[in-house]
Amino acid sequence: MQYRSSWMTEELDAFRDQFRKFLARDLAPHAEQWRKQKVVDRSAWRALGEMGALLPSVPEAYGGLGASFATDAAVFEDLESVVPELNNGVTVSSGIVAHYILNYGSEEQKLRWLPGMARGDLIGAIAMTEPGTGSDLQGVRTTARKQGNTYVINGQKTFITNGQTADLIIVVARTGGPGAKGLSLIVLETKENDGFRRGRNLDKIGLAAADTSELFFEDAVAPPENLLGAEEGQGFVQLMQQLPQERLIIAIGAVAAMERAVKLTVDYTRERQAFGKPILEFQNTAFILAERKTEAMIARVFVDFCIERLIAGDLDAVTASMAKWWTTQKQVETVDDCLQLHGGYGYMQEYPIGRMFVDARIQKIYGGTNEIMKMLIARSL
Numbered sequence: 001m002q003y004r005s006s007w008m009t010e011e012l013d014a015f016r017d018q019f020r021k022f023l024a025r026d027l028a029p030h031a032e033q034w035r036k037q038k039v040v041d042r043s044a045w046r047a048l049g050e051m052g053a054l055l056p057s058v059p060e061a062y063g064g065l066g067a068s069f070a071t072d073a074a075v076f077e078d079l080e081s082v083v084p085e086l087n088n089g090v091t092v093s094s095g096i097v098a099h100y101i102l103n104y105g106s107e108e109q110k111l112r113w114l115p116g117m118a119r120g121d122l123i124g125a126i127a128m129t130e131p132g133t134g135s136d137l138q139g140v141r142t143t144a145r146k147q148g149n150t151y152v153i154n155g156q157k158t159f160i161t162n163g164q165t166a167d168l169i170i171v172v173a174r175t176g177g178p179g180a181k182g183l184s185l186i187v188l189e190t191k192e193n194d195g196f197r198r199g200r201n202l203d204k205i206g207l208a209a210a211d212t213s214e215l216f217f218e219d220a221v222a223p224p225e226n227l228l229g230a231e232e233g234q235g236f237v238q239l240m241q242q243l244p245q246e247r248l249i250i251a252i253g254a255v256a257a258m259e260r261a262v263k264l265t266v267d268y269t270r271e272r273q274a275f276g277k278p279i280l281e282f283q284n285t286a287f288i289l290a291e292r293k294t295e296a297m298i299a300r301v302f303v304d305f306c307i308e309r310l311i312a313g314d315l316d317a318v319t320a321s322m323a324k325w326w327t328t329q330k331q332v333e334t335v336d337d338c339l340q341l342h343g344g345y346g347y348m349q350e351y352p353i354g355r356m357f358v359d360a361r362i363q364k365i366y367g368g369t370n371e372i373m374k375m376l377i378a379r380s381l
């Protein structure tokens with residue numbers, strides 16, 4: 001039986017057909033170079049913008065396509081399957097940062113930033129994590145103090161996706177006292193901002209083409225109108241409201257990666273011979289792939305349910321946490337099994353399964369660790 005996601009439409013089929021061809025023809029040939037230089041070229045962002053693949057669910061008035069989240073989901077799946085090197089940075093800028101601006105920004109902020117992001121001229125990042133605090137966001141120490149008619153930002157962030165390239169960074173900063181109520185989201189514009197400095201492009205074990213950075217704020221400035229939301233102190237609530245979408249996007253990538261790993265491994269084991277026959281004909285190989293194919297299907301059906309809920313506006317934090325922890329756990333198990341079935345070739349850089357193995361591991365950590373996901377789910381018991 002051919003399963004079809006409930007949110008797919010004929011129009012989206014046509015878009016995806018063109019989009020996948022474009023990715024394979026125009027962008028995939030550059031992926032190795034991006035991995036070597038540890039950053040994706042800006043030209044790729046602009047090319048994605050021209051295809052309408054950045055900010056599709058943002059209204060046309062702000063440069064988007066005015067589509068539903070289904071188009072974002074399709075884009076993220078296709079990136080993960082065809083040029084996974086692009087997925088980390090694009091999901092952050094297009095799937096996360098743009099939606100903070102759309103949901104909490106003033107009309108002026110939306111008109112100022114979203115069209116540039118949709119064209120790929122502006123890249124967005126979100127800076128929550130600090131050297132001293134990751135899971136416990138209430139422990140953020142970066143401050144944004146009003147001095148005259150400006151916010152002066154001081155502190156340090158780390159592990160920030162798009163940190164080397166971002167033009168706009170949503171900084172989670174303390175504008176008030178301790179705890180959640182003292183936090184606000186402030187958009188820092190990196191151009192001509194003397195107090196802002198990008199640190200190292202961090203040396204990761206995977207996601208080679210994604211730039212992930214330390215950021216330093218030493219009297220960096222932002223005008224008061226760069227606060228997201230009508231008043232200070234809304235930051236924590238805004239983060240909690242947006243995290244389900246971020247977690248679902250991670251799960252969408254996990255499902256696409258599982259399906260790709262199974263397909264690559266079926267193809268490989270069908271060709272590779274041992275003891276006089278294709279290794280797919282050994283029952284162990286076939287059973288492992290049968291199990292992983294089943295899990296990928298279950299994951300897809302659950303993630304499709306979550307996508308439907310998000311489009312309807314009622315994806316809750318607990319369900320999104322279930323999707324994030326379970327699909328990423330299964331992704332890591334699947335790529336490990338699939339690498340095993342490639343034998344020694346699986347450990348070689350020239351086979352994509354090796355990269356999929358190292359790239360998968362972070363999925364259980366970022367966007368809220370899987371332990372934090374289970375804590376959130378456990379609170380609902």
Ligand SMILES: Cc1cc2nc3c(=O)[nH]c(=O)nc-3n(C[C@H](O)[C@H](O)[C@H](O)COP(=O)(O)OP(=O)(O)OC[C@H]3O[C@@H](n4cnc5c(N)ncnc54)[C@H](O)[C@@H]3O)c2cc1C
Pocket residue numbers: 092126127128129132133134135136158159160161162204207212362365366367368369370371372375
């Ligand atoms: C490649 C990459 C990209 C990233 N991109 C971004 C980004 O764009 N923006 C951003 O802000 N951050 C980003 N991060 C940071 C990421 O979100 C954090 O690393 C993550 O939230 C975990 O925080 P931490 O590293 O401080 O770990 P910690 O919070 O120190 O956790 C360490 C371990 O303790 C466990 N733990 C913590 N608290 C509890 C608890 N209460 N109960 C049980 N176990 C617990 C955790 O689950 C984990 O296993 C990125 C990280 C990486 C590696």
